[in-house]
Amino acid sequence: DAGITQSPRHKVTETGTPVTLRCHQTENHRYMYWYRQDPGHGLRLIHYSYGVKDTDKGEVSDGYSVSRSKTEDFLLTLESATSSQTSVYFCAISDPGVLQAKNIQYFGAGTRLSVL
Amino acid sequence: QQQVKQSPQSLIVQKGGISIINCAYENTAFDYFPWYQQFPGKGPALLIAIRPDVSEKKEGRFTISFNKSAKQFSLHIMDSQPGDSATYFCAAKAAGNKLTFGGGTRVLVKP
Numbered sequence: 001d002a003g004i005t006q007s008p009r010h011k012v013t014e015t016g017t018p019v020t021l022r023c024h025q026t027e028n029h030r031y032m033y034w035y036r037q038d039p040g041h042g043l044r045l046i047h048y049s050y051g052v053k054d055t056d057k058g059e060v061s062d063g064y065s066v067s068r069s070k071t072e073d074f075l076l077t078l079e080s081a082t083s084s085q086t087s088v089y090f091c092a093i094s095d096p097g098v099l100q101a102k103n104i105q106y107f108g109a110g111t112r113l114s115v116l
Numbered sequence: 117q118q119q120v121k122q123s124p125q126s127l128i129v130q131k132g133g134i135s136i137i138n139c140a141y142e143n144t145a146f147d148y149f150p151w152y153q154q155f156p157g158k159g160p161a162l163l164i165a166i167r168p169d170v171s172e173k174k175e176g177r178f179t180i181s182f183n184k185s186a187k188q189f190s191l192h193i194m195d196s197q198p199g200d201s202a203t204y205f206c207a208a209k210a211a212g213n214k215l216t217f218g219g220g221t222r223v224l225v226k227p
Contacts, residue, residue, distance in 0.1 A: 042217035094213050103148045107159030
């Protein structure tokens with residue numbers, strides 16, 4: 001999984017609790033992304049980052065926040081988890097400065113989150 | 117609003133047969149069209165990709181056909197093998213290296 005580690009891999013939590021998912025990369029790629037995967041919807045972009053402290057919203061950002069204080073770490077926080085946020089979450093990385101791979105996104109193994 | 121529509125949702129093909137997955141997009145600003153393959157419990161991985169100035173790209177048993185005027189592209193898997201059983205996602209890239217994904221197609225290749 002291209003030097004990308006997601007933690008935890010599985011988590012069960014209760015409605016209303018805060019949850020933080022971590023993505024750690026060892027590739028020094030500039031761009032990082034958080035997606036959620038749900039049946040029939042493919043992968044939908046939640047937030048992305050194009051550098052340290054530079055983040056922006058994706059198409060399904062409501063209820064989520066992100067932070068990136070170091071190149072290698074991108075955190076996704078659910079401030080108050082809801083059952084609709086039960087999903088599989090994927091982190092991805094890319095770097096437009098890498099000539100042969102500038103458009104390629106590499107994905108982590110995912111975090112399965114259940115909100116009860 | 118789904119900007120990339122993918123069909124079918126699932127597909128069963130016999131070993132040695134051809135699997136065909138179709139995608140249609142709306143945004144003419146998309147400039148790169150990858151296909152990702154995902155096995156259970158794993159993250160998606162890039163399979164093959166095409167730019168809109170090319171009508172076809174082939175890599176081994178996998179071929180992308182691209183029709184810019186119709187805003188459609190498709191993945192053909194020739195001589196399908198049981199190891200090709202996976203979920204396939206088409207995607208389209210816009211500015212900022214952001215990908216918009218189709219809904220996915222689960223392919224099962226029967227021996």
